[in-house]
Amino acid sequence: EVQLVESGGGLVKPGGSLRLSCAASGFTFSTTWMAWVRQAPGKGLEWVARIKSHVAGGTLDYAAPVKGRFSISRDDSENILYLEMNSLQTEDTAVYFCATGAPTSGSLFDLWGQGTLVTVSS
Amino acid sequence: ETVTTQSPDTLSVSPGERATLSCRASQSVSSQLAWYQQRPGQAPRLLIYAASTRATGIPARFSGSGSGTEFTLTISSLQSEDFAVYHCQQYNNWPPTFGQGTKVEIK
Numbered sequence: 001e002v003q004l005v006e007s008g009g010g011l012v013k014p015g016g017s018l019r020l021s022c023a024a025s026g027f028t029f030s031t032t033w034m035a036w037v038r039q040a041p042g043k044g045l046e047w048v049a050r051i052k053s054h055v056a057g058g059t060l061d062y063a064a065p066v067k068g069r070f071s072i073s074r075d076d077s078e079n080i081l082y083l084e085m086n087s088l089q090t091e092d093t094a095v096y097f098c099a100t101g102a103p104t105s106g107s108l109f110d111l112w113g114q115g116t117l118v119t120v121s122s
Numbered sequence: 123e124t125v126t127t128q129s130p131d132t133l134s135v136s137p138g139e140r141a142t143l144s145c146r147a148s149q150s151v152s153s154q155l156a157w158y159q160q161r162p163g164q165a166p167r168l169l170i171y172a173a174s175t176r177a178t179g180i181p182a183r184f185s186g187s188g189s190g191t192e193f194t195l196t197i198s199s200l201q202s203e204d205f206a207v208y209h210c211q212q213y214n215n216w217p218p219t220f221g222q223g224t225k226v227e228i229k
Contacts, residue, residue: 045158045166045209045220063217097165107213108156110177112165 002026002111004098009116016088016120022081022098022113030076031055033101035109036083038094048096049083052106065091088120124149126212128221134229141197143224145210150190154214157186157195160223161206169208170195200226 008020020036033056036048049072052059060072071084081098095117099109125148135141145155153173158166168177170186173193183198197204205228210221 044222045211047218047220061217102171104171105154105213107216107218108154108168108171109158109166109211110168110171112167114165 004100004111004113006096006098006113006116009096009118011119011121012088013122014088014090014120017084017086018088018118020083020085020096020098020116020118022083024079024081024098024100027100027111029074029079033106034072034074034081035099035101035106036072036081037097037099037109037112038092039097039115040091040094043094046094047107050101050106051081056106085118088118090120092118093120094118123217124151124212124215124219126210126219126221128208128210128224130224131222132225132227134227135200136229137202138199139229141200141204141226143195143197143208143210143226145188145193145195145221147191147193147212149215151212151214153189154212155186155188155193156211156213157184158209158211159204159206160209161203166209197226 005023035050050061051072069087073082095115097115098113100111102108102110129144155173157170160166174186207223
């Protein structure tokens with residue numbers, strides 16, 4: 001079965017850190033571009049970060065609000081995507097989804113996980 | 123950044139009726155526009171890409187149209203499972219951006 005399963009969310013204080021994981025199965029993870037997209041409570045979707053496949057150069061890209069604080073990475077031997085989040089702010093509170101980039105365009109998201117909730121609060 | 127705006131914010135429709143949702147981009151995105159459905163508590167699901175191509179397994183009652191800056195998602199006859207939030211997303215310009223979502227609710 002093709003699926004993505006996120007984990008690692010939770011409650012963290014402002015200024016704290018958290019690492020999210022996304023376990024992939026049912027498709028060739030190593031050649032797939034991957035992304036994180038978040039959704040703040042009651043709000044729309046916001047693209048957060050993208051990592052290309054190694055064969056495509058492994059380029060990392062970040063949305064302006066998280067650049068310098070978040071780090072996306074991948075382990076192709078374990079089929080896991082990561083998002084390391086540092087210096088967390090209250091506005092980072094959201095459900096974080098991992099998603100696959102479609103073969104035709106890495107910015108078109110054709111498979112999504114169920115999401116993991118990150119709450120930043122004192 | 124390309125700003126993507128959806129209208130209306132909420133659409134009240136009776137089962138069996140047609141629903142028409144709009145999405146506008148602040149600059150041309152060619153036909154690189156997608157629609158996603160998100161049911162309560164669930165992940166988004168890709169419905170339409172390239173403005174008018176249905177994703178695998180999506181029923182024919184869902185159709186998309188438009189190009190440039192104006193796009194439309196039409197649900198021809200609403201079924202109970204179609205009451206959800208719909209998001210549009212442009213992927214032509216960097217970074218990819220989403221609209222704020224349109225909630226389709228039962229009238």
